[in-house]
Amino acid sequence: MTANATLANKGRPAAASRAREGSPWTGLWAVIAKEMADHLTSARMRILEFLIVLTAAGTVYGAMQSLKGAGAEDRFLFLRLYTTSTDPLPAFVGFLGFLVPLIAIGLAFDSINGEFNRRTLSRLLAQPIYRDALLLGKFLGQLGTLSLVLSAIWLLIFGLGLLGLGVPPSSEEVWRSLWLLLATIFYGGIWLALALVCSVVFRQPATAALAAIAAWLFFTVFWGILGGLLARVVSPVRFGTVQELVAQAQSQLGISRLSPNTLYAEIMVGLLNPGTRSLGLILPAQLQGALLGAPLPLRQSLLLIWPQMTGLIAVTLLLFALAYALFQRQEIRA
Template sequence: MELTPILTIAAKEFRDRIRNRWVLAIALVFLVFSLVIAWFGGAQQGQVGFRSIEFTIASLVSLVIYLIPLIALLLGFDAVVGERERGSLGLLLALPITRLELLLGKYLGLALALTLSTCAGFGAVAVVLWKHLDAAGLYHYAGFMLSSVLLGLAFLSIAVLLSVLARERTRASGMAIAAWFFFVLVFDLVMLGLLVSTGGKVGGDSFAWLLMLNPTDVFRVLNVFSMEDVRTLYGLASVMPESLGNPLSMGSVMVVWIVAPLLIANWRFKP
């Protein structure tokens, strides 16, 4: 595996996203929604304005869980199948480049665009709110940004896998939307139904390990267990053992979610 073709393809993918202003648009979406949540998130309690970094992160977690997986899936679902439909995939593979190098190049270019837009949007919020944040608040907010990037990269890996498996672009888009519904909406409902139907017997460590099968839940745990106030707001402390609240452990699980779909995509990749 050579680095030059990977970086060449990654640079092209990134330039394409910059040229069509995709990065700017997503960064603005994150900025606007984050500022609205930070300032008006407590309006239902009769409070307007910044309350605390704990309350802000607890509110932003829900925003990220809905938006970032959808954006990542829409960004990467046609990475391979789009080339196949345009007839350029065979031409690319005829060049001195392996399938793994092609996959990694496309993934890295899209990942850089997604990471830049995420950091730009949420980073601008930190600049606006820096007067309200102390050193601990900045540390937790930086952790929130990093975990948001990891969540986006995990779903981007899933999108690339779906793009490899699909033979048509329309089918790939349908699979991407179905994946979003499953991981963001259906999975937690199934887990809740399992918890209720068993009378709480499926709980503790077993329930916690089941949550590791969903990257959005891993992201939620990463942020819930980072601060005591946020943990209380979400009420997961009663079902999640302290051993799985370690940020390094959850970060490692998220890395697995990033790497595993790419390995499967490389295994199934055919021209």
């Protein structure tokens, strides 16, 4: 009897007739609104916001003090606000690369398992929405919160710069820092999506947070060391020829670019330092006829960082797709 039923099921016509009806986006806005409202009022977000505003104010103030002496001949004075470090403080972008993952993980680590533990998940999914809307709504709500926070800081820095430096930014500088804002949001998107995956996989929010932070630490601290070791295995230097040395350096760079931290760092260099002409190795022969130190126009700088940009976005999408696939298969019973 059971065998018959199973057979009958298998014999059923193609997926088309089994396709589900109704839009997967039903209820998406309700979820996004709820998620953003939750985050913008939560104590967790206030702590993180306080932290990032404090570092922004501190580092930018420090940078302004040292820039005041530099004079006005620098064409990209405003961009120096992000990159100038004054002992003992590192530059603002250094802090950003460090704080954004933390905020992103803090936003997303209990997205799904939190609902599960509050026993609200089955009640939510019993409403006329698909799981798609819940997951995407949460992700977009978190991304929206992150964008809001980062944009606020971006404006804050501009305001501080205007007050402190007394020169308005050029349009080139505004565009460059806008692109930096966009890159930072997607860099945060990667860690959001990673934390989302963890929140689907692990039932305990604490475990999910630890797993996401472990991944972040791995890429921040160990990936560079590991990349060096791997490069020595992949392209060993046997005879010490130039080709071998170059090959090893290339492999090491390639491996380190698997880390979102490297991609983001390269984007920052390309955007904030207009003089940057290449993010990889350059041989002296390739520099023939180049005007060293002359800044590239924005378009050329964008071309330079484009692979890194698409890389960041692609990883974000891939991780979200993974979370999606895992969540669709999950049994929701408590």
